[in-house]
Amino acid sequence: MLKVAKFGGSSMADAGQYQKIRDIIRSDPSRRVVVVSAAGKRSAGDNKITDLLYLCYAHLQYGVSCDGIYQMIRERYGDIHRELGLRVDLEGVLDRLRSQMEQGISRDELVSRGEYLSALLMADYLGFTFVDAAQWLFFHYDGTIDQEKSYAALRALARDKCVVIPGFYGLMPDGKLRTLTRGGSDITGALAAAALDADVYENWTDVSGILMADPRIVDHPRSIERATYSELRQLSYSGAQVLHEMTIFPVREKNIPLNIRNTNEPDHPGTLITESFVEAPNPERFVTGIAGKCDFSIVTVSKKGLSGAVGTLRAILEVFENNSIPVAHTPSGIDCISLAMPTEALTPNQYSLLDELRSEIRPDSIQINDHIAVIAVVGRKMAFRVGTSGKIFAALGKAGINIRMISQGPDEQAIILGVDNKDYADAIRVLYNAFVK
Structure with missing residues (x-):
């Protein structure tokens, strides 16, 4: 060992x-x-x-x-x-x-x-x-x-x-x-673990593992007991303060478990991260964590017959690429597609983007909504948990929080939703209480 x-x-x-x-x-x-x-x-x-x-x-x-x-x-x-x-x-x-x-x-x-x-x-x-x-x-x-x-x-x-x-x-x-x-010592540690084919890579810090929600928003959130590398990637991408993807790549590549521990609480088991688990540690608590970020914009392009037009989606994405705007999420309808991106990436290139979209796509309309927060509810096999989306809608609706966007991929790993920036902290607390407490 x-x-x-x-x-x-x-x-x-x-x-x-x-x-x-x-x-x-x-x-x-x-x-x-x-x-x-x-x-x-x-x-x-x-x-x-x-x-x-x-x-x-x-x-x-x-x-x-x-x-x-x-x-x-x-x-x-x-x-x-x-x-x-x-x-x-x-x-x-x-x-x-x-x-x-x-x-x-x-x-x-x-x-x-x-x-x-x-x-x-x-x-x-x-x-x-x-x-x-x-x-x-x-x-x-x-x-x-x-x-x-x-x-x-x-x-x-x-x-x-x-x-x-x-x-x-x-x-x-x-x-x-x-x-x-910066943070490169984490990368060094992961490379050393991979080089030596370690049985475990322990990353000791000042928190007892990864927290299920931002402690600046949720009082005393629980630690995540176990997570997959894919879930860690989703949480990190969605805004959680966890190890960067580059940090864990060397150990993930060799399927070496990563254990995040607390130097000041050495007896706490922390968070164990591996490629997969046979089953969730608690079948009743299948949500791994909740993370998000504010200040997104949603650009919605509408055009009759869009869903049946070959190559239109590619053309729209090429316009965003030409303007150096990264697209984070792409929820869509029948004759419209919405593209979510950080507002700071859109703002410097917004007018050139709109001109090119109108020239290349000839849409019926383009709508931009700013001040959007994007939140990810991350877990395992959520697509097979009956009522998960309904529970999200019900909890947020009861709290008077309007959902501006929702997306769920086929990987069963995360439900992504957008709310107004002003509702961000309340939405995190509501979802944490609904799925964790």
């Missing part, structure tokens, strides 16, 4: 969090590979180390002293080093980094040092081997990851060892460091 455990910034914030991680690692000998982020915020008014490093780089570019900011970084890691009684030469590493900054360090290398320092300290604390991400995570020149080369390198470096790896960066073919997108 091998578990790859990735710990986020909140889990790495101070010496107390390091101690929690040590206890988690010691509680399960199969946790032999640890991936870490840079130190995150200790409190609401605190700074993330990565943000401070970006600030340092900006100051250097404009010839402004960054001594005060760099001193904050020194103190953060220095406090952890001192409180845990570590032996690694932190001051030497920090002095060399400061010298590199004066000589013209690249932005990617500078901002990657938060993860590098975290991993050095954690490896010392756990008594594990430090494996630099630059030793195994390799990019192609186009910025994509060379999986074959990277996987082979990590297998050689981590074989029969307990290791700590910094997330967020890797090595370009020319020997320069390159960072992943």
